[in-house]
Amino acid sequence: MSKLAGASTWEESLYEHLTSHELTEGAMLVEYRDAATTSSSSAFRYLSALIMEDEIRHHKVFRDLASALKNDVELDPEAPAIPHMGTWGDDAAAVLTLTEALLEREREDAKELKELTSELKSLKDESLWPLLVRLMEMDTAKHIEILKFVRRHARRAVK
Numbered sequence: 497m498s499k500l501a502g503a504s505t506w507e508e509s510l511y512e513h514l515t516s517h518e519l520t521e522g523a524m525l526v527e528y529r530d531a532a533t534t535s536s537s538s539a540f541r542y543l544s545a546l547i548m549e550d551e552i553r554h555h556k557v558f559r560d561l562a563s564a565l566k567n568d569v570e571l572d573p574e575a576p577a578i579p580h581m582g583t584w585g586d587d588a589a590a591v592l593t594l595t596e597a598l599l600e601r602e603r604e605d606a607k608e609l610k611e612l613t614s615e616l617k618s619l620k621d622e623s624l625w626p627l628l629v630r631l632m633e634m635d636t637a638k639h640i641e642i643l644k645f646v647r648r649h650a651r652r653a654v655k
């Protein structure tokens with residue numbers, strides 16, 4: 497594992513954690529990729545491919561976190577893989593307005609998905625569809641979490 501120049505113990509241990517987790521993620525990614533391409537069950541191939549997309553993203557996020565930590569510790573003048581929060585650009589008010597509108601839309605989306613879930617309830621023992629709609633509900637909860645984060649911080653920048 498590559499070390500960080502001039503890191504504190506805490507930074508060194510976090511870096512170790514991030515990079516070792518990235519390896520675990522990479523190994524799981526290979527297993528899902530195999531399942532997604534070689535399983536004799538088309539349902540399992542489909543679902544494994546969905547997980548694989550998430551794992552690709554996890555792998556990238558862990559890599560970005562490790563890289564951003566390294567950038568920070570080594571006072572690298574290059575822009576970090578994960579941007580600094582900053583003050584939400586030169587128009588934080590516009591970011592805030594857009595975020596609030598998007599949040600509203602995501603909440604409507606969540607409601608619709610919930611209705612769809614109950615419409616599909618009768619299929620839950622015979623089809624992947626209810627699962628897929630449920631997963632979109634979970635994604636929507638994630639989008640709401642992201643937008644609430646932006647809203648909270650952009651509000652501070654506007655004041």
Ligand SMILES: [Fe+2]
Binds near residue numbers: 521551554
């Ligand atoms: Fe993962």
Ligand SMILES: [Fe+2]
Binds near residue numbers: 602605635636639
């Ligand atoms: Fe969304």
